[in-house]
Amino acid sequence: MDLVKEYSEYKEYIDEFAKTINPHDQLPLRVAGYCLRDYEIHGEILEWLMTYLGKSCPVTFRIYLIQLAIQRTLEKVKDSPVECGFDENRNVYQPLKLVRIVVAVVNEIILDLQDNSKLYEVPLPPTSSLASELTQLKAPPKYSVDAIKNSRRTMEDKHMIIDDFNGYFNTQDTEPTFYYGIFDGHSGSDAASYANSHLNYNIAVHPKYPSDITTAMREAFLVTDIAFLKKAKAENLNSGTTALCAMYRKTEKKLYIGWCGDSQALIARVGNVRQIVKKHSPEDESERLRIEKLGGAVLYWGNSYRVNGALSVSRAIGDMMHKPFLSAEPEIECIDLDGEEDFIVLGCDGLWDNLTEDEVAIAVYKKLRENPDLLQKYKNI
Known part of the structure; x- marks a missing residue:
């Protein structure tokens, strides 16, 4: 040998x-x-x-x-x-x-x-x-990451990719699992940094993981929010962040998506594109009613609807000054995969505010066409 x-x-x-x-x-x-x-x-x-x-x-x-x-x-x-x-x-x-x-x-x-x-x-x-x-089965799917600061003075967004979720956290679960998270920070980067480091950990150590991933993911969002708010109070931090994470279970052929805020994700199957995340906006009637029931207000200011005239998202981790109107309660979806999926795109609102789902998908397909071998590998995702 x-x-x-x-x-x-x-x-x-x-x-x-x-x-x-x-x-x-x-x-x-x-x-x-x-x-x-x-x-x-x-x-x-x-x-x-x-x-x-x-x-x-x-x-x-x-x-x-x-x-x-x-x-x-x-x-x-x-x-x-x-x-x-x-x-x-x-x-x-x-x-x-x-x-x-x-x-x-x-x-x-x-x-x-x-x-x-x-x-x-x-x-x-x-x-x-x-x-x-088993080791070969754990080989991660191909992925690409890009982040642009634009006109902001500092970069407030974070992302996390964990190629072997159970391996990194040494869990007893043997199902090949891959984690992807994006966090769109505002009023500073502390909340995004915190959620980036701790949301995945809180999922892994949850007693319901992996038997009930939906519950583990939902409660991990809330635990992360509570922990950051405690830190924010002690250290005078006022930032917040939207959160979107995806967990791909390879042999089970399942994709778990959890989010709070206005980041979104699409899935492309043989040229057909579907948005799989509904953003949380104060413009949405159910969100407005929830906020008003708690004693808050939704005001139109600066060309968008805002919670108490300040933030244009209705759910987020952190934002101590805007609790409880800004909820960290996530939505969770479990999507069954059939092997025909070409790719998944996770993006902050800066992407979806400027491009349609079709435009995003076309851009990805063009790149894949330039690399036909890569397209076949994407078929396995």
């Missing part, structure tokens, strides 16, 4: 990554401005590591590195909390100190794996001829 060949994908990544390590970089990653409670560390570390390791890191290898790095970091947090940024007076962790510990831990792990004898203890890549059928 030629182990050098079987592990060549990992070895190539390790060699390239080692060249980029800068032990003198005091801020290797951007972190959110809020502090962290004990129960928030895991979700934040996961987001940091996925960003730091980059897209070029093979999926199976990335899962191994992240699980090991989280385990070792949590051990350090337990043994030396102050070194990891713990503030005893406020009972919180400073993210700038903690992120340096996390980066140092994963750097050490990767450099240690330059020793081939240790590398060969890592699970084989799915491309390996020796990889199990």
Whole structure:
């Protein structure tokens, strides 16, 4: 058995990554401005590591590195909390100190794996001829991501892609599951950053996951909102975010969509396009009645209907100043897939306000036509 060949994908990544390590970089990653409670560390570390390791890191290898790095970091947090940024007076962790510990831990792990004898203890890549059928089945669908700031001073939107949901969170579920989330922040990026890091985690640790994903997803939205509002009150944060997430269950052929706000998603089947998300707008009569029943008002201002004359969405995570009128209660849909789906598009309102569903789908189909091999791969999504 030629182990050098079987592990060549990992070895190539390790060699390239080692060249980029800068032990003198005091801020290797951007972190959110809020502090962290004990129960928030895991979700934040996961987001940091996925960003730091980059897209070029093979999926199976990335899962191994992240699980090991989280385990070792949590051990350090337990043994030396102050070194990891713990503030005893406020009972919180400073993210700038903690992120340096996390980066140092994963750097050490990767450099240690330059020793081939240790590398060969890592699970084989799915491309390996020796990889199990289950490992190959977990190979993620093809996807593309793009984000544009436009005229905003800073980027307030976030996104998260988890190629092997159960692998990253070490759940007992063996169904190949893939997670995609987009978060359109407003009045700052803190709420979007928080939801980006913690919504997926709250789904994974919910007692109803995976037996009742609809319930797990719905309650994860609410738990995430409550936790951020608590943080917002303590740290004077006023931002909010819409949230849209999708979970694709590969062999079950099911797609779970959960959302609050005005981000939307379409699904294309053999040229037929369908919008699968109904946006939450104060212009909608049911939303207006809900808001007015709670004592709020929907006013027409700045060419759109707004909650209390301020926000043009009627549901969102965060927005402490506009609760309870802005609800974080999501809508959840479970869609049965039949194998004829070409692609799914998730987008913030900036996309749908400027392009129709047909225009979006045509643009994607044109790209796929330029790459006919890719189109066949998309057929498997």
